[in-house]
Amino acid sequence: MADNINTRAIVYDMLMSVEKENTPSHLLLSQTLMKYQYLDKRDRAFISRLFRGTLEYEIFLDGVIRQFSSVRLNKIKPPIKAILRMSVYQILKMDHIPDAAACDEAVKLTRKRGLKNLSGFVNGVLRNISRNKEVIHYPDPEKTPAAYISMRYSVPEWLAKMWIRDYGFEMTAEMGQAMLDDQKTTVRVRDSQNMAAVKEALRSEGLHIEEGCMLPEALHLSGYDYLGNVGPFADGRITAQDESAMLAAVAAGIAGGESIIDVCAAPGGKSMHMADILKGSGQVSARDLTEAKVLKIQENLKRTGLKNVSAEVKDALVFYPEDAQKADIVMADLPCSGLGVMGRKADIKRSVTPEKITALAALQREILSVVQHYVKPGGVLVYSTCTVSKAENEENMQWFEEHFPFGLESLDAYVPEKVRNEHTKAGWIQILPGQYQSDGFFIARFRCSRDEGAE
Structure with missing residues (x-):
């Protein structure tokens, strides 16, 4: 990690920007990665995953916090809620992060943000979740299917009800999981005659390529840092499009x-x-x-x-x-x-x-x-x-x-x-x-x- 740069603090500030100013998350992430493009690729990947993951799993994370907090969720201050959410995400969804590190860094961040008197509360909730993460409870899918879908796949409960009504429980669960899965970057090769040359150029830059699922001009890309710096995108031979x-x-x-x-x-x-x-x-x-x-x-x-x-x-x-x-x-x-x-x-x-x-x-x-x-x-x-x-x-x-x-x-x-x-x-x-x-x-x-x- 670069000297004096706390990646968790960066993510915390991004979450608070979304909370206070309703800043679109995809724009905020793009701007942040541009600002910190000098950071190591692993640090940038950590920022991206922790920020996006915390937002994607917010409803699930809140459900977990409710189970292990002595304070009602709506009574927890927004800055503490943000720290808890991003820390619970690390504990439950980022296997390479030791639980102790997630807890310790959360306590440090709480103190640095002028909330020292709440650091004990943060520490207690996170340690409790860490000790009991194998016994997290979900609503009963038989009795309350929408509540189960809501927490399990982190979608608003009213939306789960609407989709269950329109598409059934199983399809709604599949949609919920699909939205939590890693989202593919899809590009369109603008001239099919250039397909072979475009693929070769992408591979030469270290990108991994998969064929599209429906259309021959579609490619799924991974293994890049910033799409704008990828040669065939910069020179206009491909364009981002689902x-x-x-x-x-x-x-x-x-x-x-x-x-x-x-x-x-x-x-x-x-x-x-x-x-x-x-x-x-x-x-x-x-x-x-x-x-x-x-x-x-x-x-x-x-x-x-x-x-x-x-x-x-x-x-x-x-x-x-x-x-x-x-x-x-x-x-x-x-x-x-x-x-x-x-x-x-x-x-x-x-x-x-x-x-x-x-x-x-x-x-x-x-x-x-x-x-x-x-x-x-x-x-x-x-x-x-x-x-x-x-x-x-x-x-x-x-x-x-x-x-x-x-x-x-x-x-x-x-x-x-x-x-x-x-x-x-x-x-x-x-x-x-x-x-x-x-x-x-x-x-x-x-x-x-x-x-x-x-x-």
């Missing part, structure tokens, strides 16, 4: 030469994918709500060198008459609750609520009501989200078909054979977290049936 998200552009059925509008495009993954499929023909208009989001799109376009994509600030809730019936394809990958990517963004577990899902479903309907005007007669609208919520997915899909001149069209001509089923034949697919080694994702393909010139 395989389930790649299916959205595939589902659009691009033949070449199309005019495409991507209405909520940042950071630009789907826009770039569609532009690559166009192979220099046609045009993609990539839009988003703020300058900051459009800047992210522009950064990716600069890295990849794509010329048939424009990036501009446009509000998806505002109708732009000049765009009416101009698009062969509208990509509507809309704001959602993000339940399908909780494995990558653990703070979603803290922020999502049933009320937010209801509000987001309503927002999606508002956006769809506007952007459907941009599709030419006979054109295609792809509706997608990175969530697993019937209100945001199947129910909105049905609502859209009922209210506008669009009909669902089979995905089977576009998606890989291994994902085809009765749903893809009907025009939609719900990928669950971990299924096909990917994030949770929803896609529906619609064909516009309005008459020429009709609104």
